[in-house]
Amino acid sequence: MQDQPSALLGLIGAGIQGSLTPAMHEREGAAQGLKLIYKLIDLQKLGLDVKALSELLLAAERMGFAGLNITFPCKQEVIPHLTDLSDNARALHAVNTVVLRDGRRFGHNTDLYGYAENLRRGLPDAKRERVVQVGAGGAGSAVAEALMQLGVGQLTLFDTDTARARQVAADLCTRHGAGRAAAGKDLRAAIAEADGLVNTTPVGMAKLPGTPVPPEFLRPALWVSEIIYFPLETELLRAARAIGCRTLDGGGMAVFQAVRAFELFTGIKPDAERMRRHFDELRTKTTSR
Secondary structure: OOOOOOOEEEEOOOOOOOOHHHHHHHHHHHHOOEEEEEEEEEHHHOOOOHHOOOOHHHHHHHHHEEEEOOOOOOOOOOOHOOEEEEHHHHHOOOOOOEEEEEEEEEEEHHHHHHHHHHHHHHOOOOOOOOOEEEEOHHHHHHHHHHHHHHOEEEEEOOOOHHHHHHHHHHHHHHHHHHHHHHHHHHHHHOOOOOOOOEEOOOOEOEOOOOOOOOOOOOOOOOEEEEEOEEEEOOOHHHHHHHHOOOOEEOHHHHHHHHHHHHHHOOOOOOOOHHHHHHHHHHHHHHHOO
């Protein structure tokens, strides 16, 4: 009897016990005839911080991991520990997927594809002339690039680290044309003129409740998008829906970034619709507990 092909994967991040990524990958692996084991490497639970990345990557290699997903707060900090970067990861200065193969560490960014696909499907006809994005970190840089590629005319970025927002805006202008992106100064005024609002900060997650934008800044004509999926309905989305905004939760991004990562890890093209169904089933079970 031939042994079933197998793969060992993991997720490095802080406060990730609620992640549905392991179950999504393991279920798709089983459907593909692959014995896939996916482990959580939670910095918070282990009492570690980003300084432990070098040791964790080395340990993963020694234990035979095929790859790792990388999430907050490690998407930028992991880069110095990698040997190769995809074009997207290099341009965005952010990595969420690391393939470990032949003694090398290949960094990729599948967040860009994940967000773009979610917006394409979830709000296909949304006006995108002016968009405000809150957050310019690892996930934020990928979302900003996706927005540019989807035809946003003017993207205004806000971040608690103003220099970081300026840098992401400058990089976007280099790639897409002068004046297409800028760091904002007045959040309320920018939102008042915007077609859409995107939150890429962790504010709104179960572990960090709240909203990055005061609800009174919202108005019904605005569409509002999140990348958070735990919970699926954040305080921001709840406030937006209450006044009639069109909204898009982060579930689709979670699925589609995982679709691309699965293929990078295994070399097998996954069934995206099946992974979406698995995600919806898992989310329903989680929220019904």
